[in-house]
Amino acid sequence: MPLFQTSPGMRDVLPPESTRRRRFFELFAEVVAAAGYGEVVTPLLEDYGVFARVGDATDLVQKEMYRFTDTGGRDVALRPEFTAAVCRAFAEHRPATPWKVWSGGPLLRYERPQRGRYRQFEQVNLEVLGSDDPMVDVEVIALGWRFFERLGLRQVTLLVNSLGTRDERAVYVEALRRYFTDNLDALSDQTVATLARNPLRVLDSQRPEDAALITDAPMIAESYGPATLAHFEAVQAGLELVGIPFTIAPRLVRGLDYYVSTTFEFAGGTLESAQNALGGGGRYDGLVEALGGPPTAGVGFALGVDRGLLACDDEEVFDAPATTVEVFVVDTTGGAAALAITEELRRAGVTADRAFDNRSMKSQMKAADRSGATTAIIVGPDELDAGEVLVRPLRADGEQIRVARAALVDHLTT
Numbered sequence: 001m002p003l004f005q006t007s008p009g010m011r012d013v014l015p016p017e018s019t020r021r022r023r024f025f026e027l028f029a030e031v032v033a034a035a036g037y038g039e040v041v042t043p044l045l046e047d048y049g050v051f052a053r054v055g056d057a058t059d060l061v062q063k064e065m066y067r068f069t070d071t072g073g074r075d076v077a078l079r080p081e082f083t084a085a086v087c088r089a090f091a092e093h094r095p096a097t098p099w100k101v102w103s104g105g106p107l108l109r110y111e112r113p114q115r116g117r118y119r120q121f122e123q124v125n126l127e128v129l130g131s132d133d134p135m136v137d138v139e140v141i142a143l144g145w146r147f148f149e150r151l152g153l154r155q156v157t158l159l160v161n162s163l164g165t166r167d168e169r170a171v172y173v174e175a176l177r178r179y180f181t182d183n184l185d186a187l188s189d190q191t192v193a194t195l196a197r198n199p200l201r202v203l204d205s206q207r208p209e210d211a212a213l214i215t216d217a218p219m220i221a222e223s224y225g226p227a228t229l230a231h232f233e234a235v236q237a238g239l240e241l242v243g244i245p246f247t248i249a250p251r252l253v254r255g256l257d258y259y260v261s262t263t264f265e266f267a268g269g270t271l272e273s274a275q276n277a278l279g280g281g282g283r284y285d286g287l288v289e290a291l292g293g294p295p296t297a298g299v300g301f302a303l304g305v306d307r308g309l310l311a312c313d314d315e316e317v318f319d320a321p322a323t324t325v326e327v328f329v330v331d332t333t334g335g336a337a338a339l340a341i342t343e344e345l346r347r348a349g350v351t352a353d354r355a356f357d358n359r360s361m362k363s364q365m366k367a368a369d370r371s372g373a374t375t376a377i378i379v380g381p382d383e384l385d386a387g388e389v390l391v392r393p394l395r396a397d398g399e400q401i402r403v404a405r406a407a408l409v410d411h412l413t414t
């Protein structure tokens with residue numbers, strides 16, 4: 001028989017890592033719920049057109065989408081991100097604004113797998129729809145920052161930029177196109193191809209031969225009008241007010257086309273630069289409209305769960321919790337006593353595990369030790385006849401005692 005394995009870019013997550021991952025989601029939910037955000041759950045699959053709105057010039061739409069025709073002939077895609085789906089939900093349900101929502105779960109992008117980059121990965125995601133107040137940008141960024149603090153990460157840095165309005169950005173893109181086209185000889189062949197698709201993406205090139213030209217490229221700030229400038233300054237003042245350190249990154253353009261105005265990225269301090277984007281986001285005023293809804297401002301971010309946990313590994317914080325039970329039942333009389341006792345304990349709220357397969361006393365005691373339980377309940381033939389059990393402390397000093405079977409739950413819970 002063939003030995004099946006996960007497909008490239010897909011992974012299994014086993015305990016205890018899966019418990020840690022769940023806690024990551026729970027902690028995020030706790031942090032953002034405390035700021036008035038509710039969870040929106042959108043489907044894994046949407047009409048392809050929803051995600052096509054992320055932008056024709058993006059890798060995400062051009063190369064990475066899991067797109068197929070379903071049995072009913074619909075052109076559908078597995079979600080590569082949450083933002084477009086959340087905007088589609090907003091346009092469909094028209095909730096009261098500001099609509100403050102978070103989401104979490106798996107996404108799919110057909111990417112080249114490497115450390116921290118998978119084809120199925122997870123994000124926690126936050127969006128606010130219906131307000132263009134720069135204080136919303138600050139709230140959103142601050143929640144990301146405070147979440148990293150709660151994880152225990154100390155080496156995260158925040159990069160912020162503004163891409164201006166759609167018109168200002170278009171002027172800037174043309175300036176970039178002219179600048180790079182005048183200097184084509186100094187660009188690598190791959191970057192020349194990128195230039196033809198989207199001059200902004202040239203700024204993302206990591207190729208050393210492009211570096212000098214990128215350093216001297218025109219700056220987006222030269223294209224800002226007064227409204228963009230005022231918004232960006234208000235965001236910076238807000239971040240300063242709440243004591244969140246940031247660096248202005250004039251070359252930060254992000255990989256998705258819907259961004260306008262504020263954009264930002266959280267970079268990990270310990271990961272290699274190809275994977276150090278722990279998350280990012282920005283404003284996408286206009287995306288709801290592109291999905292058939294009313295003109296609506298929007299801002300949000302997504303954090304990569306996989307990258308976040310790698311950063312936690314590197315900084316040795318947010319450890320995988322040990323899964324333990326309080327009580328382990330050792331039964332050498334056939335197993336029915338262990339069945340009854342674990343049932344009774346679990347109903348009374350005491351966490352309990354047991355051995356199966358009628359193993360020897362020695363093997364069951366080893367399992368009890370591995371379980372992390374603090375107490376073993378032991379039932380042998382003598383105890384069974386006498387209607388008693390032995391209660392043995394496993395982690396602390398103390399005597400083993402004999403307890404009447406009928407009084408066991410009381411003994412353990414009082």
Ligand code: HAM
Pocket residue numbers: 080081082083109111116117118119120121122123125126127255256277278279280281282283284299300301302303304305306307
């Ligand atoms: P994004 O930059 O495409 O933004 O993804 C956000 C984060 O998801 C990345 O910084 C990274 O940590 C993680 N990520 C992305 N692709 C992968 C992958 N293949 N494997 C592992 N992790 C990955 C967005 O998705 C926007 N929707 C964010 C946003 C929300 N903007 C506004 N609202």
